[in-house]
Amino acid sequence: MSQASLSEDRHPHLPATDLNQVQRDILDKTPFVGFLGLTVSLSERAFSCHMTFREEHIGNPLLRTFHGGIVASLGETSAALYLVHELNLDDEPQCSSMTMDYLRPAFAGQLRAQPRIVRSGKRLVVVSVEIFLDARLVATGRYIYSRQSPRSQ
């Protein structure tokens, strides 16, 4: 789904080859990422993830806003995709903690998540993500990743 989206007209200037294999696996082989329906926009200077509203993303049906958990998931996936490229990771990083600030209602539309690395240490990496609806900042997220092996082992 995401792979197909990448080759659509939305970002015709972006060949899919700009994403590495680990990033493509996150986008195309993670069922829940498929549920979110993300597209990636890449340029030399900027990385962002986009998510277009679907009814299954709804939080408050009366206001027609994205669910807070869906906004958090967009942010976390964008952070993971960004880290894979920036730190040249050979697998998806494991998020150990997230803190979301919801600043404005995220009304049905297209959200854009823009991650940046706050601190990349030997053990931990801290990523901050700004999430926009059109030009307005609707949420920020701070995601902590451990460089240790996955915690399930």
Add this chain to the structure above:
Amino acid sequence: MVATAEPNQYINMAKHFFGASHPLFSAFGINLDDVGKGVSTMSIPFNEDLCDRSGSIHRGVIVTLLDTNCGLAIFSRLGDMRPIATIDLRVDFIKQPEPGDAIYSEVECYAVQDAIAYVRGRALSRSGNELLATAAGSFAVGTRGPSFDSAVKPQEQE
């Protein structure tokens, strides 16, 4: 500040909360297990469409379940369903669920002060009762927009 509510009122709240059809709750299969004053328990069955690549329920789904559960815990403490909005939410991921595992969550709204509701909760694996994630957050109470039930008249909303 906190209204009293008959036990069956919580069930009525839950019915309003889940509504006739909510596309996200339906897609996730979110199920209400129990609700009392200021406490709520919800679960989701295992669903391979909501998994990560290891075949476990994705952490984003756990966050969504916890955030949803916070809402009902707050309504049940307030005794009505005036509009609320998440201010902030922190979730720590303690352990990844096992592949195939269903998830349940418990959330408590432990205080409401100055139109802010405070919540904490956790998510556990259905099979092993193992702690998977903890959550803490705050919500604005009486935000703009229509109420989730008819117990709050528009003029009572801020």
